[in-house]
Structure formats: structure tokens, C-alpha cells
Amino acid sequence: MNRFWKKTSLLALSSTLALSLIGCSKPDAKEEQKAFASFMKDEFVDTMESEYLLINTYLEDPKAYGIDMSKVKVNLGSRFDAKTAKSDYKEMQKAYEEFEGFDRDLLTKEQQDEYDAYEFQQSLALEMGEQEYDYYAQLFSSMSGLQFQLPTLFADWQLDSEEEVVQMLTCLSDVRAYVKSALDYTKKQSEKNLLMTDIDAVIEYCDRIVASGENSSVLTSIKENIDKSGMKGEQANIYKEQARAVFTESFIPAYQDISATMKEIKKAGKNNSEGYAKFENGKEYYELFVQQNIGSDKSVEDVKKMMEDAYDEYLREMTAVVMENPEEVEPIVSQQLPSTGYKSYTEILDDMKSKITKEYPKVKNLEYNIKNMNTEVASDGIAAYFVIPKMDGNPVKQLRVNPNGADPSSISTFSTVSHEGFPGHMYQYAYMSENVDSNFIKALSNNLAYTEGYAVYAQMNSLKYLEDKEINSALLDAYRLNELTTYCVIVLADIGIHYEGWKLDEFVTFFQDKGLYLPDDQALEMYNQLQANPAAFMPYYVGYAEFKELRENAETALGERFDVKEFNQAILESGTVPFEVVERHVDAYIEAK
Structure with missing residues (x-):
């Protein structure tokens, strides 16, 4: 029963009658919008001022955004200790309580996008930061852990002034202290039986960094970037010598520390070889972690059904393509795919x-630059990656490619470039730069499923362009469906390990039931990769499934009135947001048609 019906006093009745006579005082929409804009600006500034690397990543001119650099501590970021975590959590709670005071209905449509993105991200972060999930976050995952992030950070650090060189060297000198806090966290995590990583893979990578010493390609890249900073002659040489000294005194010892700590943990046997399901609150944490990685509030069971249905659909379609075109698709079986004829990434x-102009909205600036990625990153099998551009910086987009002999004429390389370049990430960020005003969405709305899901959507849709290269459409369909079927299996296996508690034998049985027979060493390698990197593939494959479903719904609703360019504009115009916001934009497109 509504609590207001329980009021029986004359005073309460009199108050109700009075309100009905004089009317309710409504908040002024313009004032609410102004207050919300001020709140979001303050959140942006406060977040940037709290983490120097955010400024370095996204802003060329911080002062233009109201950021006071005298408040910014130049280092690698917050430490991984209980005191810092508690302080950060309280600050986040305080901001969220203020946020909850806004009336969403009074905001503009653009502000409602911001509101929903902020609410989704912060509410999840608060839930995942609760005490029962202490030490559940894994810092040294074998695919994208801290040990991988640091070489990429320093190798790609663009230096445009002497001040930036000094700041970079300050951060370089902070590496060992920063890593120490991460290792202290990991030791406690191990003591609590909450560590879950591929220790051998971490040790192997770190030992390789240590062995390179002063010959490290990371240090070489740092020196090259100093040369490009505008300084010349003796001054540049002085800074390059400082870089060498700091690299050997901080960076290399940090990797020695990681390797030594991991060896100690391995010797003590304090590392879990199974998934989150083994932890006391593991299934609950994994569900939140999945939602964070898929950009929606779908449950694990929802995702599981989504992937099972998609797998069945792709398998049916692939079977039909193979049965109808056995000779055309044979190169996939023999792994002798035809050449695309392309001679370079450029x-x-x-x-x-030129080809995407028919299906994607116009973007003014699609200038780009290609550079070989750092060899110590490239050695881990990364084909290419896109460097996130600064919001107010050089509009030329940066693509890093693997220098270790990738064949530019292969279908695989074309697929990767479509994902990272046009019409994938490179196009996506160019569009967002020109069409999205919200600084929060462009820099702080961390919805990986939107960015990666869109890039897979662009990648899969781009395969048809290879028909112009005289590659058979049936073969391209089979190639695409084979990729998508594999994606579904990977996501389902991830859920099996971390939510249903599969051990290695159950993992192998699952693959056998799908008709996939893995050698023992390959099965163990795949299990270890998924076990040590929970939900790592979900942003790509679940994100893609979301975009695919949105497009199918639009095509069904509109029939011949469906326009692919208008649809692509609808999914791009919101920027990096949760899928409920993207869906709202697609619904508006459908209604408008």
C-alpha cells in the first residue's frame, strides 16, 4: 500500500487540499540543465586532475578545459592500497549521491545520454567496489595486464615539448614504485586465495623485458620520441641519457620484481587454477564484471542464451553455405585462402x-598515419592497434601495425585493418570527434563493448568489399560465419569456467560436444588463457551481437525503408555509451522513418 494513503490526520488532509488548489511548484528545466552541465563539467575536471595519465591521453591543452595543472600530481596513478581504495570509494559515493538529485526528465536528450552513461558506469563501479569483493580484481592478467600496458604506454608516448619530456621521465621514474604497490596488492590477494592468473605467461614476458636491458625497443622508442619533441643537439642528448638511466633504474627493476614475485607465488602454490566461480562471492562478482564488459545489464544467463542462439544460427547458415558451395569454400578447410591483392596497409x-562512403555518414577528416608498433608488444601476436587520439590535438589518426611480417594481401590482414582502421576504430573516433560534444562520453565513458562491438560489426560488414577483389562471396560468407561461430564458443567457454565452475576436463568435453577436438596442450593453453582473462573477449563478441540485433530489428521494422547509412549514423551519433542508449537512438531512427 502506498504510504501516503496512511495519512489520516486533519493536518495531512488540509495540506493535500491546499496543494491541489495552489498547484505544485515544478523545477525549472533550464536551471536543472544548467546545474547538470555544471556537475558533469566538475566531474570531468576532478577526474582529470586526479589522474595525470588521463590528461596525457586525451588532452593537448588541459587549461582550455578548466584544469588546474598545479593540482595534478605527475605520476602513473593511484596506488593499489586499502587506504587509497577507501578514499576513492568515498569520493565516488559522494559524487553519485549528488548525481541522484537530478531529475532526468528535465534534461535535454544529449544530457540524458550523459546521465544514462554516468549512471550505468558509476553504479556498477560502486557495486564492484563493495567490501565483499576486495582483492577480486586481477592486475596481472596474461593478455592485458599491467606488465603489457607499461611498454605500450612509454613506446607510444608522443612528446611535443620539453615540458612533456620532463613529465614522461617523471612517470618513467615512478614505474618501480607503482609496480611495487600492484605487487603488494597481488601478494595479499594470493594470501587470500584470490589470485587467478597465468603465472608462467607473466614470468616469460617479464623475463624477456629484463633480458633486453638497455637494448629494449621500448627505450629505443622513448629516445626516438625525445628526438621528435622539437629539442635538438645537446639538450636532446641530455634527456636521452636521463631516459637511459631512469629506464635501467626503475623500468627494468620493476620487471625483475614482477618476475621474482610471481616465482615466489608459484613456489608457494598460492594461485588459483580455476575461475571466479571458485571464490565465495565469485559468481556475483563475475556477473557485475560481465555487465561492465558488455555495456548492458544483461545477466550471465541472458548472455549465455544470446550466444547459444547465435551459435545455432551461424552454424545453420554456415552448413547451408558449405553444402551449396563445397568447391568455393574448400580453401577455408585447406587453409589456403586467396590473396586480396593489396600490397600495403596504406x-x-x-x-x-572511398568505399565506405555509401554506407557510413560523412566524416570531414580521415587523415591517418601508420607506424610500426614496438617490437616487444608486437612479439605477442597483436596484428595492429589504434591509438586513441587526443580530443583537442592533432586530427591525424594513428595506427600501429605489427612489423613482424604480416602479409598485407591476406584476408586476415584486411579484416584486422577494417577493425582497427576504416570503417572500424579509426573512423569511429573521427566521427565521434566531429559529432559528439560531451567530454565525459568522449573520454570517461568506459564502454568497451560499444567501441569493440562496433569495430567487429564494421569488420564483418567490410568482408563483402573483397568481392571487388574477385574473391567468391560464398567463401567470404563461410569465412565470416566461421569466425562468428568461434566467437560464440569462446564466450560460452568463458561463462563455463567463471560462472559454472568448469575444470579442464569439462572444458574439453564442451569443445568435443561442439565437434571441436583439441590436442591436450592446446586445450590447456586455451583454458589457461580464458581462466586468467575473464570476460576479455566479451566486449568484442557480445558487443557485436548487440549491434547485429539492433540492425536486424531496424530492417524488420522498416523493410524497404531501411537505409544502412542512416542506421549507422544512429548507432554512431551517441558516442561511447551503454546499449540502452544506442537502442534509444535506433528506435528514434525507426520512428522517424
């Missing part, structure tokens, strides 16, 4: 830049 990007 040729692929320039060709795609």
Missing part, C-alpha cells in the same frame, strides 16, 4: 576510405 585504408 592501400587497404585508402581503398576502404
